[in-house]
Amino acid sequence: DAEEAMILAENNDTIHFTAGTFNLTNTLSIEGKSGIVIRGEGRAETVLDFTNQVAGAQGILATNMTNFIITALTIQDPIGDGLKTKDIDGLAIINIATIYSGEADETNGAYGIYPVTSQRVLIEDCYVRGASDAGIYVGQSEHSIVRTNLVEECVAGIEIENCNFSDVYGNTCTNNTG
Secondary structure, eight states: OHHHHHHHOOTTOEEEOOSEEEEOOEEEEEESOBSOEEEOSOTTTEEEEOTTOOEEEEEEEEEEEEEEEEEEEEEEOOSSOSEEEEEEEEEEEEEEEEEOOSSOOTTSOSOSEEEESOEEEEEESOEEEOOSSEEEEEESOEEEEEESOEEESSSEEEEEESOEEEEEESOEEESOOO
16 A cells, blocks of 8 residues: 555665556655655556545655655645655656646645755656646755746746755746736
């Protein structure tokens, strides 16, 4: 089970989601680990569906980690933020989708991809749709690169706030409010 895999993961483990749709009812949380990789088989192939989520505010929550990679999957319809990461040194978010699949609405989660208070952050080749605030938000972080992402139908497409040494380029933001 996905929740158990997150809890039992040891440093340098890979948590692999095969192709398919995984119906999840709680936030998937991981904390205090190093060298963890979470990967699927691709955004179209591996879907973590939080449509029936009953507990927790995020789809995936990762905190207090070093060298964390998440790649090749979709986070769909969480109650709150899609992927929230906090206090991570060495973060790579690559080829992830966070999708609120209904109409763009103020009741959708605030942030699709949401790293804060982190260092050495890469967000690349991701897709976000329908967040009620920013599709991609990087806050209070240092040395961030946000490139070649597509963000649409959010309030703000990409927001970089109170960060040092951020490069944002090659992104496409369409049909966002700002």
